[in-house]
Amino acid sequence: MQSEERRVCALDAVRPRIEQFHSALTVTAEQVRGLLAGSGNTKDDQNETLGFFAKGKMNMERFASFTPKAARIQADAEAPVRAAQEVLKSLLAQGDDLFIIKTAEGKGLGHQLSVRLASIGRAFAAARVVDLAKSGAYKEDKHAATLERFPYTMWNSSERALAPALVVEVSGADFKPSAIVPLLDTNMKIVFNVSGDAPAAALSRVISPRVFVQQEIGDAGLEAFTAFKGIAVAAFLPSTAVSFVHDPSAGSTTYERFISVTFPKEVRKRAIGGISPAQQAEDYTLLESLSVPPEIAGDAASDPAGKLSAWLLNQTNLSDLSA
Amino acid sequence: MNRTANSQTTVTAVPEHTVEIITNSGEGAQKCATIFGQTCAKMGNGVWTVEIIPAEIEPPHHTVTSTSGNIVRFGTEKVTNWGDRSKLAVAFNDQVCLSRHRLDSFDDDCIILHEAMWEKHEDENIRNNYAKAMEEMSSKNYRFIKVPIEEETLKVVDNAQHGKNMFALGLLAEIYQRDLSIIEKQIANIFRHKSAKVTEVNIELVKNGIAWARENLDFQFQIKSVPAKESRVVMNGNQAAALGAVAAGMEMCAMYPITPATSVSHELAAIIENYGGMVHQAEDEIAACGVALGASYGGKVALTVTSGPGMALKTEFLALAIMTEIPLVVLNVQRGGPSTGLPTKVEQSDLLSSLYSQPGDAPRVVIAPRSIEECFHAMVTARRIAETFRCVVIILTDANLASGVQQFTRPKFDVRWQQEPIDFSALPEGLRPYDWDSETGLSRRIVPGTPGGQHTVTGLAHDEESHVSYDPESNERGCKMRSRKLAVFQSTLIPPSVYGDEEGDLLVVGWGSTQGAIEEAVDRARAEGMKISTCQLTFLSPMEPGLKEIFSRFKQVMTVEINYSDTVGDPYITEETRRYGQLAWLLRAQTLVDIDCWTSCPGQPLRPNDIYNSIIDKSERGASK
Numbered sequence: 048m049q050s051e052e053r054r055v056c057a058l059d060a061v062r063p064r065i066e067q068f069h070s071a072l073t074v075t076a077e078q079v080r081g082l083l084a085g086s087g088n089t090k091d092d093q094n095e096t097l098g099f100f101a102k103g104k105m106n107m108e109r110f111a112s113f114t115p116k117a118a119r120i121q122a123d124a125e126a127p128v129r130a131a132q133e134v135l136k137s138l139l140a141q142g143d144d145l146f147i148i149k150t151a152e153g154k155g156l157g158h159q160l161s162v163r164l165a166s167i168g169r170a171f172a173a174a175r176v177v178d179l180a181k182s183g184a185y186k187e188d189k190h191a192a193t194l195e196r197f198p199y200t201m202w203n204s205s206e207r208a209l210a211p212a213l214v215v216e217v218s219g220a221d222f223k224p225s226a227i228v229p230l231l232d233t234n235m236k237i238v239f240n241v242s243g244d245a246p247a248a249a250l251s252r253v254i255s256p257r258v259f260v261q262q263e264i265g266d267a268g269l270e271a272f273t274a275f276k277g278i279a280v281a282a283f284l285p286s287t288a289v290s291f292v293h294d295p296s297a298g299s300t301t302y303e304r305f306i307s308v309t310f311p312k313e314v315r316k317r318a319i320g321g322i323s324p325a326q327q328a329e330d331y332t333l334l335e336s337l338s339v340p341p342e343i344a345g346d347a348a349s350d351p352a353g354k355l356s357a358w359l360l361n362q363t364n365l366s367d368l369s370a
Numbered sequence: 371m372n373r374t375a376n377s378q379t380t381v382t383a384v385p386e387h388t389v390e391i392i393t394n395s396g397e398g399a400q401k402c403a404t405i406f407g408q409t410c411a412k413m414g415n416g417v418w419t420v421e422i423i424p425a426e427i428e429p430p431h432h433t434v435t436s437t438s439g440n441i442v443r444f445g446t447e448k449v450t451n452w453g454d455r456s457k458l459a460v461a462f463n464d465q466v467c468l469s470r471h472r473l474d475s476f477d478d479d480c481i482i483l484h485e486a487m488w489e490k491h492e493d494e495n496i497r498n499n500y501a502k503a504m505e506e507m508s509s510k511n512y513r514f515i516k517v518p519i520e521e522e523t524l525k526v527v528d529n530a531q532h533g534k535n536m537f538a539l540g541l542l543a544e545i546y547q548r549d550l551s552i553i554e555k556q557i558a559n560i561f562r563h564k565s566a567k568v569t570e571v572n573i574e575l576v577k578n579g580i581a582w583a584r585e586n587l588d589f590q591f592q593i594k595s596v597p598a599k600e601s602r603v604v605m606n607g608n609q610a611a612a613l614g615a616v617a618a619g620m621e622m623c624a625m626y627p628i629t630p631a632t633s634v635s636h637e638l639a640a641i642i643e644n645y646g647g648m649v650h651q652a653e654d655e656i657a658a659c660g661v662a663l664g665a666s667y668g669g670k671v672a673l674t675v676t677s678g679p680g681m682a683l684k685t686e687f688l689a690l691a692i693m694t695e696i697p698l699v700v701l702n703v704q705r706g707g708p709s710t711g712l713p714t715k716v717e718q719s720d721l722l723s724s725l726y727s728q729p730g731d732a733p734r735v736v737i738a739p740r741s742i743e744e745c746f747h748a749m750v751t752a753r754r755i756a757e758t759f760r761c762v763v764i765i766l767t768d769a770n771l772a773s774g775v776q777q778f779t780r781p782k783f784d785v786r787w788q789q790e791p792i793d794f795s796a797l798p799e800g801l802r803p804y805d806w807d808s809e810t811g812l813s814r815r816i817v818p819g820t821p822g823g824q825h826t827v828t829g830l831a832h833d834e835e836s837h838v839s840y841d842p843e844s845n846e847r848g849c850k851m852r853s854r855k856l857a858v859f860q861s862t863l864i865p866p867s868v869y870g871d872e873e874g875d876l877l878v879v880g881w882g883s884t885q886g887a888i889e890e891a892v893d894r895a896r897a898e899g900m901k902i903s904t905c906q907l908t909f910l911s912p913m914e915p916g917l918k919e920i921f922s923r924f925k926q927v928m929t930v931e932i933n934y935s936d937t938v939g940d941p942y943i944t945e946e947t948r949r950y951g952q953l954a955w956l957l958r959a960q961t962l963v964d965i966d967c968w969t970s971c972p973g974q975p976l977r978p979n980d981i982y983n984s985i986i987d988k989s990e991r992g993a994s995k
Contacts, residue, residue: 070645078785078790081785081789096754097750103864105863109862110758113858114758181792182794
């Protein structure tokens with residue numbers, strides 16, 4: 048797959064999550080607009096708020112006479128609500144660009160992702176500010192700054208569940224995925240489009256029981272990544288890298304979850320982006336050890352009883368036993 | 371894919387058909403029928419499906435109690451109910467077939483495609499039971515066609531249990547010339563979370579079914595499909611209610627699993643967090659109601675979902691909601707009762723308990739969607755009523771709507787459905803928590819945390835300050851104000867429309883899910899020159915205005931309901947002792963009109979023909995008076 052094709056494929060893979068986030072953003076922006084404009088005043092507004100079920104069954108105008116004319120807010124709440132509205136507008140205006148990160152070389156992968164997420168998080172901060180302002184609990188000195196920057200560490204579980212997916216373009220030298228581990232929670236989905244030479248088993252360090260991880264070097268798509276419900280990380284890497292898919296839904300033990308693994312015939316032995324050959328070899332070995340069935344230990348295999356018990360242990364799935 | 375019948379095949383054009391797929395529980399009839407029904411809908415046919423669900427979770431196989439399946443009624447025109455008896459059935463064994471025969475589910479000349487292997491089965495008991503079943507069913511003129519369903523399925527898969535349904539789907543696809551490309555897409559969608567191989571195998575089974583039918587059957591039915599001009603969606607009532615809850619901006623659904631309501635929470639749980647809401651499965655029905663009430667008290671838009679037995683358990687918290695005037699939407703998907711009753715079956719028996727189950731005087735709004743489409747839209751309206759009138763709104767659907775599938779126009783979401791009506795402007799100096807408007811009973815809702823609005827709430831009788839108050843005048847005023855709101859709300863309602871002429875000999879009155887079947891029965895009677903109309907109520911508390919005036923234009927009024935009523939002439943049952951159907955009881959009390967009723971509680975939806983017969987019976991009895 049060519050670089051441009053990979054970019055399109057990556058964006059397609061995260062499209063459902065982007066649309067979901069966009070949808071939530073649009074509805075929130077519209078609600079805030081309605082709040083400020085005194086939505087609910089017009090006859091049309093009143094008709095629509097009652098919905099289709101009421102048509103022909105209820106006198107909308109009469110019903111409207113019993114409703115508050117608008118979801119009004121206190122005068123001193125207007126400024127923060129307007130500020131929140133501006134944040135929502137600016138985020139919406141960015142379209143897909145909001146979710147595509149073209150990393151600058153040498154600036155740190157984790158840092159650059161955190162900065163972008165803090166920017167995206169302003170959407171949640173805006174919603175919070177509106178709620179706080181409505182209830183009179185808004186404090187300028189405490190809450191105003193969140194509209195400028197609302198880092199991932201401050202997102203609550205609902206906000207993390209709504210987190211949009213990201214497409215990250217990064218050079219192989221800067222591709223150090225262990226830096227993103229603190230961001231992998233709830234529903235986070237990230238696709239890396241890696242250019243240039245990169246460590247062969249770079250994503251091995253983010254493998255954990257509930258995280259979908261895919262390293263792709265060929266033309267295979269990211270359908271499984273898109274379909275996976277939960278945290279998922281994928282990367283398009285050069286053909287010199289390992290190709291693998293770790294799918295948590297595929298099994299209870301680590302090696303069962305590797306639904307495909309292809310190791311390259313040879314691995315280049317030179318430092319990439321400050322990652323020494325030894326460090327790369329360690330990642331590579333880690334991946335090898337995770338992706339193959341456990342072998343019978345040497346000592347246990349030395350006598351028949353040991354062989355038998357080792358074989359039995361190997362056949363028995365003890366993964367659901369607590370420690 | 372274009373398929374043509376062979377030269378020996380008789381193709382009969384019909385406006386509609388009703389088909390049953392009947393199997394042991396767990397043999398995939400639902401999946402087969404779902405795909406078949408959705409294919410019909412996507413081709414442009416009107417569709418209504420009804421699930422046949424055994425009362426037990428794992429009934430013994432190959433017995434009359436193990437029958438699981440689905441009925442699909444589809445036609446060229448819109449279909450609004452499950453219709454009368456089935457014209458064609460695919461039965462996986464003789465016993466499930468027998469159970470449907472005993473329920474008089476098949477048309478007299480029904481074509482029954484049934485599994486061939488039981489007749490000569492190695493087990494003598496099975497052979498004997500088969501013979502007895504065929505003997506019993508021989509009283510009808512059914513056309514039985516033996517199909518080697520299992521044998522053909524085993525040509526593709528090792529375990530026929532996981533494939534017979536797709537072979538049966540192929541039979542139906544050929545008999546009704548369904549579009550295979552749509553079927554393939556439906557299969558791919560259903561198995562999207564499984565490997566591609568699973569989809570391939572299932573499609574192969576369907577193709578084998580088609581090939582077998584083409585080779586061995588000498589008939590086909592042609593039901594014209596007219597693709598819809600507008601965009602449509604296909605779903606059941608519980609899915610519609612769940613999507614409606616999201617569209618209405620519900621932020622919290624607290625529930626405890628109960629048949630047949632549970633799937634509402636399943637649907638919601640899959641999507642609501644994407645829109646900032648949550649589903650909370652509480653430890654029991656009581657807690658679920660309490661959690662929803664607490665969320666609403668805190669300013670959130672809350673819903674609780676249940677069925678009859680759950681409603682009984684929620685009684686106390688619903689009373690608290692009414693006393694404290696905290697808005698709450700309650701979805702009651704009715705099933706048969708009393709007690710645990712008929713969990714998987716339909717009944718309209720919760721009407722009176724939904725209106726009157728709380729101790730003391732506890733006015734609330736009760737509405738009843740009449741179609742699957744209305745299950746969606748009712749959620750939006752219910753939220754608005756609850757918040758505007760600070761009241762409990764109970765939505766009564768039933769198992770017929772919950773599990774039936776129908777297509778309807780894709781709703782166009784309007785963000786104003788989610789516009790919050792809470793007034794967040796500064797509280798006027800001296801405003802009291804229950805500063806009732808003496809004319810309307812309405813008072814401003816104060817969400818906790820609003821500056822200057824601090825107050826306690828209590829389930830005890832209280833005054834405008836929300837202080838506990840036992841003095842007679844205060845209690846009288848509280849009751850009056852809570853009741854007044856219902857009268858004010860009723861003033862916003864429009865008299866219900868009458869289907870048919872505005873006056874005549876007989877008015878049939880129904881409520882909720884029976885609309886389609888009643889209107890079809892009335893159409894038949896009207897086609898025979900009878901002066902009969904019908905009126906389907908959606909607001910049960912308060913009732914729509916003008917009912918007495920509407921009733922006065924008809925010589926007789928009769929309700930049709932899926933609940934129990936006594937029959938005069940039965941032992942001990944006289945005009946004096948007779949218990950009426952629940953809507954009839956309510957309307958008689960409300961209007962003082964001598965309203966009769968025809969009710970039935972068979973655990974299944976009413977059939978148009980049964981309603982038609984009741985209409986004829988009532989007309990004849992009325993004429994002889």
